[in-house]
Amino acid sequence: MRHFFLLISCFLLPHTLVFGQVSTGKIRGTTHSADGKPVIAATILLKDTRYGASSEADGSYSLEAPEGRYTLVVQLLGLETQTLPIRVRAGETVTIPPLTLRETSRQLDDVVVTGQYEPQSMRQSVYQIRTIDRERIQLRGATNLIGVLNNELGIRFSNDLVLGTSDIQLMGMSGRNVKILLDGVPMVDRGDTRESLNQIDINTIERVEIVEGPMSVSYGTDALAGIINVITKKPGNERLLVTARIQEETAHTEYRPLTGKGVHNQNLGVTWQRKGWNAYVGGTHNGFGGWQGLSTTRAKDWHPKEQWLGNVKLGYRTDHFNIWYRLDALDETINAMDPVNINTNQARDQKYLTNRFTHQLQSDWKASEHLHINAILSYTDYSRKTQTTNIDLNTGRRTLSLGAGEQDLSLFDTRVFRATAQYKLSNTVSFQPGVDINLDAASGARILGSPSIHDYAFFVSSELKPTSVLTIRPGLRFIKNSVYDAPPVIPSLNAKLTLHKNADFRFAYARGFRSPALRELYFNFFDASHSIKGNPNLKAEYSNSFNGSLTWRFITSPALRLTSTVTGFYNDFHNLIDYGNDPANPGAMMMVNINRFKTTGGTLNHTLNARNIQVTLGFSHIGRYNSLTKNDTDLPEFVWSPEVNSNITYHLQKLDTKVSFFYKYTGKRPVYESVAGSDGTTTVHLAETAAYHWADFTINKSIVKSVTLNTGVKNLFNVTRLTNTSGDVERAHSTGGAVPLSYGRSYFLGLSFQWSN
Structure with missing residues (x-):
């Protein structure tokens, strides 16, 4: 037996030594995008094996594999996949020629x-x-x-x-x-x-x-028409990222480089992260020199404006937990200059000074595969100051004006706490309970007293998937308001039905509720052009709304996608808050409840994504109704306005240049209004604001690896004012006369810089 084992060992030993030797080779190469920039975090693998790597910050990659023939695959979401056959020899290094990964139209859904x-x-x-x-x-x-x-x-x-x-x-x-x-x-x-x-x-x-x-x-409140949620940038894979931007634009034909006439934008931002910690600091300056327009005096049709914006963010994240603090700060100054009094050679000027500080503390915690918790704590400190001065143009001496309401400071602050928990009971049932607390306060000379509104809410919704093609989300919100007896419960119901692998139908019903804001209850604003009174007796608004949409993806190939979406909506509002005549002062306006207000309509959108071109084409038709026409059977219930828009972007791959055309036609906007006559009677009048065409043409070109040039023309049709047949010249925000839209056709040129490590 001992000799038998010795014989077996002698037979296996050479083979063991052979298989124990390292008979591998190396593969090296680089990847870059069409503009020459390194492609970071691309996946490099040998097809049908476990051997792979990722590209580094400079686009390079390296991996080892046993001797043999393979297919090398290089891929990254949003970019074309590259494949090529290679042969690996033991002890040798295969150097792959630089690979270019170009953009592709095959993208995941947003x-x-x-x-x-x-x-x-x-x-x-x-x-x-x-x-x-x-x-x-x-x-x-x-x-x-x-x-x-x-x-x-x-x-x-x-x-x-x-x-x-x-x-x-x-x-x-x-x-x-x-x-x-x-x-x-x-x-x-x-x-x-x-x-x-x-x-x-x-x-x-x-x-x-x-x-x-x-x-x-x-x-909660203020969300009757919908939500516009602005999502800011989050840390990527870079350890250090530096971005900068400078853009210069004319205001019609008015322009002076970097300051004064025209539009001037400068931005600088730095992002850093390491071992889960991340930080960002950035700032932006926006300058607008105003626009003279049709004015022949020192007063300008569009006021000069200057903004300084600062952003700071600090966060920490792991695989299951993310917490971050963000500060957004704004300092804005608008200069309104009046014409000169020819008798005294003096003028009255106003400055509108706005300061806004928004603090956010947000966190996400994935407690388990079934439980996810989110929390938001925020505080906003907002002030708007009006400073009125008189200037003597003979001496240049400037003094504060002592007129009523010409020196004013309004302060608003809001505290928000919001927390939600998402619990996944199973693959077919999920729940989301949450609390929402909003504390609003205001003070100032134009604000009656120092009022506050506290709004407390508990809401709960559930996402049910009874079948693989149907998703239903019912929801309820319970509200306690410090000023109003809010409805006991606000319901909503949303559903999505998959009609086909390429077609989805959505339907929604929602009960809307909005309590009057502090500005509508207690804010009084009187100056040369405004006469507004708050109304502490306002009722809360509520609405019933229905929405539906059908999305069909006609073509879904990797090289071509064609999608169409048709939507329809109907909204019926009660006690909508708007401007009305003050019974005690016919020359002033006050906030009032309109008995009934409705909107209805629909949209049709088409989107085409091909290899080098993206095209969208849309149409909408929207009708509005207000209670002024309620008792007059000779007037239609709805007045309608159409819109058409289209966006076209073509990518010139060889030049790495994108050429874009943005267009929108906005149809005339009719509305029925009540007009008070000199004899005290009120008549109903159909007013119309004229239609207009708007178009922008832009070119986006990568110059070097980190610098991109952007140039073009905005407002190609040179629209400035819209004719308007409104007879309303006495309202708080007068709609009589021409409606200002823009300062006309403008030309811009900008440079963007982005460097990462």
């Missing part, structure tokens, strides 16, 4: 977070959500959010040139019914306009998510 239990693809969401990604923001050459959203269907903007502010309308509803969120935190505004859209640093934005229809169950 990942959305607004209203979701957790980030998920847009196709899986029960909500119909529109997204605007970072690339599109860059292609537009926009310096604020209005420059991005003005091309969207169903969205319109109006400008108040006296105050230098803008407001938004969504699907026929005013801005006070549109909730603006920054990473899920509500933005604070002084008046009923959503001027905060112009006070968000666009250079920090990753994408914008737009949800149409009431979101009152999840997000």
Whole structure:
């Protein structure tokens, strides 16, 4: 037996020595994108084996494999996959020629977070959500959010040139019914306009998510028309990232480099992360020299504006836990200059000074595979100051004006606490309970007393999947308001039905509720152009809303995707808050409840993604109704307005240049209004704001590895004012006369820098 084992050992030993030897070779190479930049974190693998690696910060990769013939696969989401046959020889190194990974139209569905239990693809969401990604923001050459959203269907903007502010309308509803969120935190505004859209640093934005229809169950008051959630950038894979941007733009034909006339934007940001810790600090300066327009005096049609925006973020994350603090700060100055009094050679000027500090502390904790907890704590400190001075042009001496209301300071602060828990009972049943606490306070000379409103809510929803093709999400919100007897419960119901592997149908019903804001209850604003009174007797608004959509993906091949979406909506509002005549003072306006207000309509969108071209084409038709026509059978219940938009981007691969054309036709906007006659009688009048065409043409070109040039023309049709037949010249925000839209055609040139390690 001993000799037998010795014989077996002698037989196996040579083979063991052979197999124990390292008979492997090495593979090395680099990857880069079409613009020559290194491709980081690309996956490099040998097909049908376990051997692989990832590309480093400089695009290089290296791996070992046994001797043999293989197929090398290099891939990264959003880029074309490269494959090539190779042969590995023992003890040798195979050097692969540099590989170029170009962009591809084969992309995953956009990942959305607004209203979701957790980030998920847009196709899986029960909500119909529109997204605007970072690339599109860059292609537009926009310096604020209005420059991005003005091309969207169903969205319109109006400008108040006296105050230098803008407001938004969504699907026929005013801005006070549109909730603006920054990473899920509500933005604070002084008046009923959503001027905060112009006070968000666009250079920090990753994408914008737009949800149409009431979101009152999840997000509470102000969300009757929908949600615009601005999502800021999150840390990537870079240890150190430095970004910078400078852009210069004309204001029609007015321009002076870097300062004064024109539009000037500069930004610098630095991101760092290591061992789970991450930090960001950045700042932006926006300068606008105003626009003279039709004015022949020292007063300008569009006021000069200067903004300083700062951002600081500090966070820590692990595989299961993420916590971060963010500060957004704004300092804004608007200069309004009046004409000179020819008798005294003096002029009256005003400055509108805005300061906003928004603090956020947010955390996510994945306690288990079944339980996920989110929490938000935020504090916003907002002030708006009006400073009026008189200047003697003979001596240049400037003194404070002592007129009533000409020196004013309004203070608003908001505290928000929001916490949700997502519990997955099974693959077919999930729950989301949550609490939402909002504490609002205000003070100032134009604010009656020092009022506050406290809103406490508990909400719960469930996502049910009784079959593989049906998802149902019912929800309830219970509210306790310190000022109003809120309805005992606010319900909503959303559903998504997969009709086909390429077709989805969505349906939603929601009960909306909005308690009057502090600005509507207690804010009084009187100056040369405004006469507004708050109304402490306002009732809360509520609505019933229905939405439906059908999405069909006609072509879903890797090289070509064609998708169409048709939507429809109907909103019926009660006690909608708007401006009305003050019975005690016919020359002033006050906030009142309109008995009935409705909107209805639909949209049709087509999206085409091919190898080098992206095309969208959309159409909407929106009808509005208010109670002024309620008792007059000769007038239609709805008045309608159409819109058409299209975006085209073509990528010239060899030049690494993207050429884009953005277009929108906004049809005339009719509305019935009551006009008071000199004899005290009131008549109903159909007013119309003229239609207009808007188009932008941009070129985005990569110059070197870290620098991109962006140039183009905005407002190609040179639209400045819209004719308007309104007879209303006495309201708080007078709609009589021409409606200001823009300062005309402009030309811009910008450079963006991005370096990472």
